[in-house]
Amino acid sequence: MKFLAPLMIVASGSLFASDLKVVEEIVAKCNGDIVTRSDLDKAQIELSEAYRHEGLAGAALDEKMAQESKHLLQDRIDNLLLVQKAKDLNINVDADLAKRVAAVQKQSGIADPDKFHDWVKEQSGVPFEDFRNDMKNQMLRERVIRQEVGEHISIKHEELEKYYNEHKADFVREERIFLREILVSTEGKDEAGVAAAKKKADDLVTRARRGERFPELARDNSDSITAKSFGALDPYKKGDLAPALESQVWDKPKGYVTDPITVGAGFLILHVEEHHKAGQAELAEVEGEVQDKLYAPRMQPMVRDYLTKLRKEAFLEIKPEYVDSGAAAGKDTSWVDPAQLKPETTTKAQVASHARKKRLLWMVPVPHTTTGSTSTSQ
Numbered sequence: 001m002k003f004l005a006p007l008m009i010v011a012s013g014s015l016f017a018s019d020l021k022v023v024e025e026i027v028a029k030c031n032g033d034i035v036t037r038s039d040l041d042k043a044q045i046e047l048s049e050a051y052r053h054e055g056l057a058g059a060a061l062d063e064k065m066a067q068e069s070k071h072l073l074q075d076r077i078d079n080l081l082l083v084q085k086a087k088d089l090n091i092n093v094d095a096d097l098a099k100r101v102a103a104v105q106k107q108s109g110i111a112d113p114d115k116f117h118d119w120v121k122e123q124s125g126v127p128f129e130d131f132r133n134d135m136k137n138q139m140l141r142e143r144v145i146r147q148e149v150g151e152h153i154s155i156k157h158e159e160l161e162k163y164y165n166e167h168k169a170d171f172v173r174e175e176r177i178f179l180r181e182i183l184v185s186t187e188g189k190d191e192a193g194v195a196a197a198k199k200k201a202d203d204l205v206t207r208a209r210r211g212e213r214f215p216e217l218a219r220d221n222s223d224s225i226t227a228k229s230f231g232a233l234d235p236y237k238k239g240d241l242a243p244a245l246e247s248q249v250w251d252k253p254k255g256y257v258t259d260p261i262t263v264g265a266g267f268l269i270l271h272v273e274e275h276h277k278a279g280q281a282e283l284a285e286v287e288g289e290v291q292d293k294l295y296a297p298r299m300q301p302m303v304r305d306y307l308t309k310l311r312k313e314a315f316l317e318i319k320p321e322y323v324d325s326g327a328a329a330g331k332d333t334s335w336v337d338p339a340q341l342k343p344e345t346t347t348k349a350q351v352a353s354h355a356r357k358k359r360l361l362w363m364v365p366v367p368h369t370t371t372g373s374t375s376t377s378q
Contacts (some may be wrong), residue, residue: 103220180231
């Protein structure tokens with residue numbers, strides 16, 4: 001790939017500088033890929049929208065954006081390095097990607113490929129191929145981190161016991177139930193549509209009870225916003241749930257899946273993920289939670305170290321006015337502007353001299369030896 005910074009188009013038939021118009025600015029080069037100003041602007045908009053969705057506004061939003069915006073270039077370079085590494089490792093996620101896209105299409109209820117592609121663009125704001133490529137790159141990044149970093153983290157049982165014994169107070173429970181949900185919507189549907197939704201809900205219950213993983217079923221089939229988090233709901237204490245729902249799950253064991261429950265928005269299926277009884281939890285009950293508490297603090301710095309290693313090995317150039325907050329110490333990322341490179345000229349005499357030097361190279365004595373046709377050292 002040729003790198004130009006900035007990219008330009010000719011505004012008229014002439015080639016004078018005054019006729020050139022900047023259409024994009026490259027701010028960083030990372031191996032064979034680039035980061036543009038548009039990439040960073042888009043990321044900033046997405047970040048702002050995410051914080052607004054969380055309820056931030058005004059000065060609080062401005063402060064948060066000021067803190068996080070300085071890491072946008074770092075994040076972009078991180079993503080490029082991980083995808084590039086996935087290719088180096090010959091990681092292939094095509095089969096999983098096809099399943100994920102098929103699940104999204106099934107969730108949309110649109111069988112026609114062209115109409116489905118139009119629906120994706122309407123929902124995501126990007127063309128289908130970009131949507132699919134973003135999904136693939138995310139899967140590649142996750143696979144690299146899991147394979148290159150996560151698999152090297154080992155937590156011994158003695159460490160779990162030690163953490164548990166030192167933090168027992170953290171595992172004194174109020175009685176709470178943890179649920180996942182699948183919502184099959186009937187909004188705007190006629191009688192036939194409601195019947196089809198009921199059949200879909202019944203089928204999902206059957207599949208879950210046969211052993212299919214409920215989180216994936218929720219991600220791929222639920223019409224609720226919680227589908228993005230695999231159907232996970234906040235934990236509930238006794239009395240928090242509507243009585244009609246609480247009676248369906250409160251005394252049920254872990255792993256229980258309800259029949260479809262008719263609610264205003266459609267048919268709701270609930271899965272009992274955990275049920276914490278009141279009092280001190282035993283280590284066996286919270287071992288997974290303890291492991292997460294030990295795993296996460298180790299994972300984050302190891303991922304950062306790994307990304308620093310990738311930076312050191314990479315060809316990386318960054319424009320002076322931009323800062324990579326994840327820069328590797330000692331790594332030269334100085335920007336080289338092709339427009340500033342000066343061509344070198346060589347005279348015929350220099351060429352001839354260079355050729356003669358090459359022809360006479362055999363005459364240069366090797367250290368610790370003497371030259372001569374027949375002489376020997378004494």
